[in-house]
Every structure is written in structure tokens, then in C-alpha cells.
Amino acid sequence: MSEAPDHPPILVVDDQEKLLRLVVMLLSRIGFPDVDGVTSGTEAMEKLRQRRYALVISDLDMEPMDGLTLLREIRGDDTLMNTPFILTEASFEFEDINLAHQAGADAFILKPFDIAVLKTKLKNVINRKPRKREAPIAAQSTLSQDFPMLGKY
Structure with a gap:
């Protein structure tokens, strides 16, 4: 069974079940009927390893794995890094x-969601170009070759 490109699957992660159901309902109303919801970062990682999602929408403040930790897990996984x-x-907060x-992170959305903002962010994020893994060792050697004085500091 192939997934329709105009209805890509989305994974929503929020430890508050009422908010999770609300986000799933909102996504369905604006044209994304294929949405899975989970209440923890651990469950999210399990789902992500079972199925390819076009997008993950995650709450920042969750326990025990917060949204930032989940994001780092995804970006650190070669298979999932472009999600x-x-x-x-x-x-x-600015620090967050x-x-x-x-x-x-590709985008931030404040709760409660404004439908127009949600639609715009979804369109922009889903259509973004894939990431490329940086080669830090090569980058360092290039920098030190181009700027020999950097090696002195």
C-alpha cells in the first residue's frame, strides 16, 4: 500500500493525552488524515524505526525524554536524520x-496553535531539502590549511 504524497504521515509526540488528541484532530481537519500520536519520546523512536514519517511534531517539555532529547536522537540516526x-x-525561552x-529543529510553534500558522509551518517544513552529514575532520583540516594561524590557538 503506497502513501499518497498529498497526505504524508505525521507523528505527534506529547505527554499530555488531551493535547495529543487535539493536535491529531487539528491535523486531520487541515488535510492530514494519516497521523499517529504517542505520549513519550521512547514510543516515538519505536514508531520512527517501524515507519517513515514526513514530519515529527513534538512537545518540548516532556518526561522522561524531552522533545530536545528526542530531536537529538533523530538527528543522530543516519536513517532518521532527515525527518x-x-x-x-x-x-x-531564548535558550530553548x-x-x-x-x-x-526545523520550526517552532507556540501553543495554542493558530491554524494558519500551523498550515504554513507544515508546508514549509515538509518541503524542505534533506540534510547532509557534515564531515568535521575534513572541515577542520580545510580550515587549518586555509587559515594556518587557527592551528596556533
Whole structure:
């Protein structure tokens, strides 16, 4: 059974079951009927290893694995690293955004969701180009060749 490209599967992760059901319902209403929901990062990783998702939408503040840890797990896995990832939270601190950006978050959405913002973010994130693994050793040697003074510090 092939999945329709206009209805890509989405995985929603939120440890609050009522909010999880609400997000799944909202996604269905705006044209994404193929949505799975789980209440923990561990369950999310299990699902991600069983099925390819077009997007993960995860709450930031969860226990025991928070959304940032889940994001890092996904980005660290060669098979999953290109899975688009949106973090959600009722409020974001600058440090949260900075850490999530460094970890590879594709977007942030504040709760409660504004439908127009949700649609726009989904479209932008799902259509984003795949990531490429950086080669840190090669990058370091290139930098030291191009800028020999860097090796002195």
C-alpha cells in the first residue's frame, strides 16, 4: 500500500493525552488524515524505526525524554536524520530556541496553535531539502590549511 504524497504521515509526540488528541484532530481537519500520536519520546523512536514519517511534531517539555532529547536522537540516526521536526511549547525561552536550533529543529510553534500558522509551518517544513552529514575532520583540516594561524590557538 503506497502513501499518497498529498497526505504524508505525521507523528505527534506529547505527554499530555488531551493535547495529543487535539493536535491529531487539528491535523486531520487541515488535510492530514494519516497521523499517529504517542505520549513519550521512547514510543516515538519505536514508531520512527517501524515507519517513515514526513514530519515529527513534538512537545518540548516532556518526561522522561524531552522533545530536545528526542530531536537529538533523530538527528543522530543516519536513517532518521532527515525527518522534519517541529517543536511545540506554550512558551519558549531564548535558550530553548537556541539549543533546539543547534540540534536541528526545523520550526517552532507556540501553543495554542493558530491554524494558519500551523498550515504554513507544515508546508514549509515538509518541503524542505534533506540534510547532509557534515564531515568535521575534513572541515577542520580545510580550515587549518586555509587559515594556518587557527592551528596556533
